[in-house]
Amino acid sequence: MQVRVQEAGFDPGAQSNDFAAGCSGAGAIVTFTGVVRDIEGGGLVAMEIEHYPGMTQTALEKIAAEAEARWSLADVLVIHRYGRLKPGAQIMMVATAARHRRDAFEAAEYMMDYLKSRAPFWKKEILLDGASEWVAAKADDEDALTRW
Amino acid sequence: MQVRVQEAGFDPGAQSNDFAAGCSGAGAIVTFTGVVRDIEGGGLVAMEIEHYPGMTQTALEKIAAEAEARWSLADVLVIHRYGRLKPGAQIMMVATAARHRRDAFEAAEYMMDYLKSRAPFWKKEILLDGASEWVAAKADDEDALTRW
Amino acid sequence: MDIVYFAWVRERIGLAREEVETSAATVADLVTELSGREERYAAAFADLSALRVALDQELSDFDAPLVGVREVAFFPPMTGG
């Protein structure tokens, strides 16, 4: 398991190649990358991501450990950034490696669903006109957890 | 939509970075990479992938078009190799980009399920002792299509 | 009409492609005709549930008519991905 909470940017392609290289024997690699997207109509200057430093690493490791317990996985990677990110910047990624594609897909979706609602991050949109707004949690994201 | 049937190898990380760069506005990128894995106990020299040249491109484009019709996607990428591949080599990849993660995940899983059973590829394992064996289709893979 | 074979069907029949003159009305009729020709065809077509067919590069089935078809392909279930 590799879990990294960092302010620095990362290269998702390079990360996923490194991850895959460490998982020989796994036939299936799934990655998810989350990217800052502009708001409807444009005008997003940046996304500020706040987190709970004492808790974040542990919370992410718990989510990754639960995925490893539920599915048959060769390895799991989670990277999540905090700080001020521009539109187009990578926010986070997860990667899973498994013998079988279903395990890799489901474990990646599971981790994403839990990251959305159970990892201590909060996002604030900074707009062109100087305004800023906290991103509200979506009921859909909370509901997604009932799948698991 | 980008669909490529090729003998040459490819770099999944570079491909997924290129793909993501062309999809600004999509917050969610999912990739699946399939890798040749050794058989139980070792001894796989190569995987030979035969295909139906006249049909393959069209069959993959149909699968990708159906994914684009069913989910809200910014773009879709499919790369599938044929020829003689060594253990550890990439066989194929799919990538999906969407505003929302659920679309990106489901479309990628859908394409993989259809690629497994509806794209005209056949795999033969070449073993150390000189023997070779066609990989049999799995009932599980056929059953997977009933999800959709 | 061109007939193409893939994977173990190709290996068992010993040919990747051949041109045949036939008046078979359906794929099943064509299979019966080919199976009657030589043992290697009969062996390849012994269990149709283990075979798939494409007509002019579109998946089809054994009941399908052959009217206007230029290329028939026989192969085992596909194993892509």
Next chain:
Amino acid sequence: MDIVYFAWVRERIGLAREEVETSAATVADLVTELSGREERYAAAFADLSALRVALDQELSDFDAPLVGVREVAFFPPMTGG
């Protein structure tokens, strides 16, 4: 006991962290105590359904006892990923 605040809870209260002396038995009691102190606390805690709480960096709930707890965190629903 340390209390930490995140996101708009931090902004509304105007503090990221503070140390308080309290004999509150549960999180709910602590919330009542803080809300009685100043309007900015009352405003931040007005709708508990919009808040989450962690005790010593583990998600918990408002009924949980505070015995032995060193750090209480209040924040809105998380928006990771």
